[in-house]
Amino acid sequence: xxxxxxxxxxxxxxxxxxxxxxxxxxxxxLKGFWGVVRRxxxxxxxxxxLLAMIAVAAFAPLLGTVDPGELxxxxxxxxxxADFWFGTDMLGRDLYSRxxxxxxxxxxxxxxxxxxASVFGLAIGLVSGTVRWIDGVVMRLIDGMMSIPPILLAVAxxxxxxxxxxxxxxxxxxxxxxxxxxxxxxVVLSLREQPYIDAAIAAGTSTPMLVIxxxxxxxxxxxxxxxxxxxxxxxxxxxxLSFIGAGVPPITPSWGNIMAEGRALWQVKPTIVFFPAxxxxxxxxxxxLLGDGLRDALDPRMAKxx
Amino acid sequence: xxxxxxxxxxxxxxxxxxxxxxxxxxxxxxxxxxxxLSGDLGTSIFTxxxxxxxxxxxxxxxxxLMIVTLIIAVGVAVPMGVVAAWKADTWVDRxxxxxAVFGFSTPxxxxxxxxxxxxxxxxxxxxxxxxKPISAGVGPWxxxxxxxxxxxxxxxxxxxxxxxxxAMLDVLGQDYIxxxxxKGVGQRRILFxxxxxxxxxxxxxxxxIGVALLIGGAVVTExxxxxxxxxxxxxxxxxxxxxxxxxxxxxxxxxxxxxVNLAVDLVYVWVDPRIRY
Numbered sequence: 001x002x003x004x005x006x007x008x009x010x011x012x013x014x015x016x017x018x019x020x021x022x023x024x025x026x027x028x029x030l031k032g033f034w035g036v037v038r039r040x041x042x043x044x045x046x047x048x049x050l051l052a053m054i055a056v057a058a059f060a061p062l063l064g065t066v067d068p069g070e071l072x073x074x075x076x077x078x079x080x081x082a083d084f085w086f087g088t089d090m091l092g093r094d095l096y097s098r099x100x101x102x103x104x105x106x107x108x109x110x111x112x113x114x115x116x117a118s119v120f121g122l123a124i125g126l127v128s129g130t131v132r133w134i135d136g137v138v139m140r141l142i143d144g145m146m147s148i149p150p151i152l153l154a155v156a157x158x159x160x161x162x163x164x165x166x167x168x169x170x171x172x173x174x175x176x177x178x179x180x181x182x183x184x185x186x187v188v189l190s191l192r193e194q195p196y197i198d199a200a201i202a203a204g205t206s207t208p209m210l211v212i213x214x215x216x217x218x219x220x221x222x223x224x225x226x227x228x229x230x231x232x233x234x235x236x237x238x239x240x241l242s243f244i245g246a247g248v249p250p251i252t253p254s255w256g257n258i259m260a261e262g263r264a265l266w267q268v269k270p271t272i273v274f275f276p277a278x279x280x281x282x283x284x285x286x287x288x289l290l291g292d293g294l295r296d297a298l299d300p301r302m303a304k305x306x
Numbered sequence: 307x308x309x310x311x312x313x314x315x316x317x318x319x320x321x322x323x324x325x326x327x328x329x330x331x332x333x334x335x336x337x338x339x340x341x342x343l344s345g346d347l348g349t350s351i352f353t354x355x356x357x358x359x360x361x362x363x364x365x366x367x368x369x370x371l372m373i374v375t376l377i378i379a380v381g382v383a384v385p386m387g388v389v390a391a392w393k394a395d396t397w398v399d400r401x402x403x404x405x406a407v408f409g410f411s412t413p414x415x416x417x418x419x420x421x422x423x424x425x426x427x428x429x430x431x432x433x434x435x436x437x438k439p440i441s442a443g444v445g446p447w448x449x450x451x452x453x454x455x456x457x458x459x460x461x462x463x464x465x466x467x468x469x470x471x472x473a474m475l476d477v478l479g480q481d482y483i484x485x486x487x488x489k490g491v492g493q494r495r496i497l498f499x500x501x502x503x504x505x506x507x508x509x510x511x512x513x514x515i516g517v518a519l520l521i522g523g524a525v526v527t528e529x530x531x532x533x534x535x536x537x538x539x540x541x542x543x544x545x546x547x548x549x550x551x552x553x554x555x556x557x558x559x560x561x562x563x564x565x566v567n568l569a570v571d572l573v574y575v576w577v578d579p580r581i582r583y
Contacts, residue, residue: 147564148563149563152540152559159552240415240525246545263530281411284412
């Protein structure tokens with residue numbers, strides 16, 4: 001129509017507006033690496049810090065460190081200097097090396113707990129959300145576990161066993177599983193009311209297939225977000241356990257252990273406590289920022305409210 | 307462990323029998339439950355004192371710490387969340403939420419050492435460590451509690467402020483808020499009477515859940531500030547493997563946690579009369 005109209009001669013004095021371009025050029029979506037950085041600067045920053053920490057932990061022996069357990073009583077409590085970047089502790093050990101090696105413990109604990117708690121929590125939540133009679137039993141058990149604050153549960157579990165990295169991971173995982181199982185069960189219960197699940201049942205899908213093909217994929221997004229928060233909280237709990245002497249053996253340089261050792265002297269030599277503290281806070285902050293970014297990306301409805 | 311490195315097998319056997327460790331688990335468990343119901347938490351392996359006495363001596367500092375923390379946290383976090391929701395997407399909101407993320411990420415003892423270093427060691431405003439019982443006067447008592455409470459409150463503030471903001475944003479988008487504005491109700495009244503009252507349920511819930519954080523944090527804060535409370539008691543007990551004491555304190559904390567959350571459920575009825583049980 002518009003084309004036809006234009007073929008008629010316009011009355012004199014009337015100006016015809018310029019034709020609009022056929023296609024309005026789309027705003028270029030922010031894609032690729034720099035797109036992510038521009039849209040979610042906080043999450044990108046968190047990712048960068050986390051990657052740096054992983055690099056520090058992985059390449060600890062190459063970063064100008066010495067043996068973190070090497071004792072040298074003659075150079076105790078040195079302030080930071082060119083030789084000892086962060087100074088030395090009360091046994092003359094190089095604090096920089098100890099802090100760098102400490103990154104390994106925190107990251108290993110954080111990631112293993114996040115993975116283990118997710119896997120077990122996911123399994124328990126799926127079964128409990130699907131099978132009615134198991135649900136009652138499992139949920140009462142979880143109610144009981146949730147009545148004990150997680151840190152306290154981990155502390156109590158550690159009191160029963162020897163302090164080792166493995167036991168720390170197990171203790172924190174057990175303390176975190178109930179929360180994951182609850183979350184997954186909640187998602188499963190709400191998914192079961194969806195019409196497409198009814199359709200799948202009507203089409204004769206067997207229950208295990210239904211869970212694996214139709215329910216599991218939909219629980220993964222909230223799970224992943226929860227996993228990052230668990231990772232952050234596991235690192236804090238690990239440091240607290242070490243700090244109060246119920247964590248990894250004191251001989252292992254973990255951030256919590258270094259701070260526990262520096263505790264007696266912190267009024268005179270605050271550096272011993274502050275360097276591991278800064279590293280720990282930075283790492284946890286990085287994981288939390290990443291978690292917030294993931295939540296915004298995977299769950300826009302939640303993102304708007306929080 | 308208790309008998310020392312050079313214990314003979316007979317000694318070990320004697321101690322095991324004395325502690326009743328030679329009898330079946332199930333019987334011991336029911337005996338333990340029976341004891342608890344009659345108000346007996348057992349006897350400490352290390353000091354030989356009844357666990358209830360040991361706990362009673364340590365309750366006051368921990369209780370004071372938690373109550374002062376709760377007051378500070380709620381007093382700061384709720385207004386912060388309300389203002390952040392009111393000024394949503396402005397710099398006020400952004401900085402409040404950035405503060406919340408930081409508060410959430412910084413472990414309790416890191417905050418503790420940092421503020422103790424600045425306010426006690428450098429500025430000398432507060433005592434560095436230690437605890438003064440309330441019987442020594444309210445002034446010294448509150449002074450010895452300010453730094454530990456602020457430390458402990460930070461995580462809690464972050465949590466409550468985030469939830470408050472979210473709940474308020476939800477409520478402020480409702481029609482009756484627009485109606486209130488249209489009929490000329492003042493801004494403050496809208497926020498605190500029309501808004502906050504209707505946003506109260508999630509806020510009260512998170513305050514209850516956050517008591518878990520408070521308990522975990524108290525264990526650490528008491529270590530940092532050398533406060534002789536229940537947290538220190540349980541930490542010392544762990545280091546000595548003094549199981550009756552560990553059991554007793556964990557049981558007490560869990561009991562308090564359950565009780566607080568029950569209280570929260572009861573408060574619902576008061577904030578939101580639509581809820582009935």
